[in-house]
Amino acid sequence: MARIPLVTREAIPESEQGAYDAFMESRGGRPNVGPYSLVAHMPEMAQRLESLRTYIRAEESLPQKLQELVMISVASEMGCAFIWYAHAAAARDIGVRGDIIDNLREQKALTGLDADDQLVVNFTRELLQNRKVSQATFDAASSRFGQRGTMTLTNLIACYAVLAYNMNTYELEAPEHPTEKGLPQ
Known part of the structure; x- marks a missing residue:
């Protein structure tokens, strides 16, 4: 409740x-x-x-698969069970590898990610943990996704962080998902 x-x-x-x-x-x-x-x-x-x-x-500068990866990365970093509930299965369905999803859920090391996946996870983690991104990460995102894609990435993280802050503040519980394990408590 x-x-x-x-x-x-x-x-x-x-x-x-x-x-x-x-x-x-x-x-x-x-x-x-x-x-x-x-x-x-x-x-x-x-x-x-x-x-x-x-x-x-709806922004096309960041592919939907990467958007879903960002959302579950935000959920993992912020401990937001509801965002995880809402997006883990969608991430899997759109092509995010199962081991990546499982390791994000358990906050284990991520290995063998392709360059785009690694970049958006690094960018998300840096922004949420440090409240900024390093020059190297910014340059990599700008080179890969362009100015618009980097802006999309930044604001997607921010938008889902706002949602997570609200759900975490008000302790909104996530229902049990039929196919995905929830975030550890």
């Missing part, structure tokens, strides 16, 4: 119910689970965060 109740329309101030309704409609009525069940307590913020997330996810 989360530290705050999941959002309902009745819990939203009347002045913000229009924004809540628009947000619910944009999500197909689905924010009753996951991070949006929390952040929708502030529907304007939830709309803006969702707009950023969907914009970045």
Whole structure:
């Protein structure tokens, strides 16, 4: 159970119910689970965060496989069970190797990654652990993904970190996944 109740329309101030309704409609009525069940307590913020997330996810400068790898790297680094729950199977389905997923989950050493996978994991870890990336990592990302791809990478990490901060602060539990092990407690 989360530290705050999941959002309902009745819990939203009347002045913000229009924004809540628009947000619910944009999500197909689905924010009753996951991070949006929390952040929708502030529907304007939830709309803006969702707009950023969907914009970045549609960006073609960083392939979807690498985006999924970034998301599970954020989940692992930040100990966010719900992001792991939502993306580990998707990462596997889109082609991230099973041993990479398993080792990220268990925070074991990653070996034998291809150059792109290693680059996005290194970039994610550096940014989250150090609050910046080294010149070498920045140069490698810029050389490989260009300015736009590096911007996409940076903001994908930031967006999912915001979601993780909210879920971790409010202790949102992840349901059990039918095929993926959850993050260790």
